[in-house]
Amino acid sequence: MEDSSDDAVTTERLVRPGADDVERAAEAALRPRRFDEFVGQRVVRDQLSLVLEAAVQRGRAPDHVLLSGPPGLGKTTLAMIIAAELGAPLRVTSGPAIQHAGDLAAVLSSLEEGEVLFLDEIHRLARPAAELLYVAMEDFRVDVIVGKGAGASAIPLALPPFTVVGATTRAGLLPAPLRDRFGFTGHLDFYAIDELERVLVRSAGLLGVELKADAGYEIASRSRGTPRIANRLLRRVRDWAQVRGDGRLDLAAANAALTVYEVDALGLDRLDRSVLVALCTRFGGGPVGLTTLAVAVGEEPETVETVAEPFLVREGLIGRTARGRVAMPTAWEHLGLTPPPLSGTLVF
Numbered sequence: 240m241e242d243s244s245d246d247a248v249t250t251e252r253l254v255r256p257g258a259d260d261v262e263r264a265a266e267a268a269l270r271p272r273r274f275d276e277f278v279g280q281r282v283v284r285d286q287l288s289l290v291l292e293a294a295v296q297r298g299r300a301p302d303h304v305l306l307s308g309p310p311g312l313g314k315t316t317l318a319m320i321i322a323a324e325l326g327a328p329l330r331v332t333s334g335p336a337i338q339h340a341g342d343l344a345a346v347l348s349s350l351e352e353g354e355v356l357f358l359d360e361i362h363r364l365a366r367p368a369a370e371l372l373y374v375a376m377e378d379f380r381v382d383v384i385v386g387k388g389a390g391a392s393a394i395p396l397a398l399p400p401f402t403v404v405g406a407t408t409r410a411g412l413l414p415a416p417l418r419d420r421f422g423f424t425g426h427l428d429f430y431a432i433d434e435l436e437r438v439l440v441r442s443a444g445l446l447g448v449e450l451k452a453d454a455g456y457e458i459a460s461r462s463r464g465t466p467r468i469a470n471r472l473l474r475r476v477r478d479w480a481q482v483r484g485d486g487r488l489d490l491a492a493a494n495a496a497l498t499v500y501e502v503d504a505l506g507l508d509r510l511d512r513s514v515l516v517a518l519c520t521r522f523g524g525g526p527v528g529l530t531t532l533a534v535a536v537g538e539e540p541e542t543v544e545t546v547a548e549p550f551l552v553r554e555g556l557i558g559r560t561a562r563g564r565v566a567m568p569t570a571w572e573h574l575g576l577t578p579p580p581l582s583g584t585l586v587f
């Protein structure tokens with residue numbers, strides 16, 4: 240399969256931070272394998288590499304590691320790097336994939352010594368599985384239940400030392416006892432533009448295309464601080480350069496491609512912009528309730544709240560107040576509109 244595997248066809252938003260199955264294949268090719276290829280996140284990287292190096296020197300499995308942060312920032316990548324740096328086998332599963340505590344017991348009881356168990360979306364583990372997990376993490380033991388009902392008994396099974404790497408976008412949802420079993424927690428933050436530029440240079444190299452510096456900057460600044468989005472936009476610009484341009488990824492190609500895909504200078508797409516436009520032009524900058532705003536753009540309130548708003552709020556374009564959503568001065572500016580004199584404070 241060609242690695243550009245046209246994800247724009249299979250999904251609706253070019254700037255969404257999550258990935259689908261088709262995109263995962265394209266991503267795998269661009270994934271850093273070792274710490275020295277992993278761009279940015281210096282604090283987490285330094286701390287984590289110390290933890291791992293110390294463990295390797297002692298010849299022991301390191302503490303369990305929890306990685307938290309928004310989608311697309313490198314949690315899965317880091318989990319794989321951890322296993323690679325330890326020279327340890329890696330087992331991959333996720334909270335939603337584990338239906339019953341028994342499924343987890345089966346995984347745990349088949350782990351090899353020193354193995355890294357990557358549990359993605361660990362906040363979605365059902366409670367019985369989470370309880371089984373934290374006993375296993377602390378005592379390296381799992382109770383295997385034999386039989387049913389009154390005759391059932393628990394046979395404790397000792398596990399070899401292993402390391403859990405948990406990833407979550409919602410660390411706050413983890414039950415406290417589970418969170419406490421992680422000896423190291425790393426929080427990933429959005430990337431700066433120059434860091435994304437480095438991600439793009441590296442990716443362009445792997446894709447075998449030449450990326451001009453100004454094009455790299457342009458793509459990076461529209462990528463919402465997220466390497467996954469940066470790599471995706473890069474693939475779209477490459478497509479454009481190949482089909483409509485002369486194959487070179489220069490500023491003109493970047494601008495033209497991102498115009499075709501309606502990703503604007505801040506990385507806003509059509510939905511984001513229609514929310515902003517409605518807020519500013521139909522509601523005078525707000526405050527306006529979420530439901531009213533959603534009706535105005537023809538979307539479900541939930542879509543507006545979970546898909547468009549987080550980035551708009553993070554960029555300081557809109558604010559959430561007790562009386563509803565308000566447009567911030569930067570929103571007017573971004574749309575090229577003049578705010579009314581009392582924008583944001585009008586009540587109607």
Ligand SMILES: Nc1ncnc2c1ncn2[C@@H]1O[C@H](COP(=O)(O)OP(=O)(O)O)[C@@H](O)[C@H]1O
Pocket residue numbers: 266267269270271276277278279280309310311312313314315316317438466467470
């Ligand atoms: N620090 C980084 N340096 C280079 N590429 C990165 C970095 N972080 C993420 N990526 C790229 O972004 C993509 C998404 O990263 P991933 O680890 O899957 O994110 P998450 O698991 O947090 O959603 C990966 O394919 C990888 O190529």
Ligand SMILES: [Mg+2]
Pocket residue numbers: 314315316359406
């Ligand atoms: Mg992931």
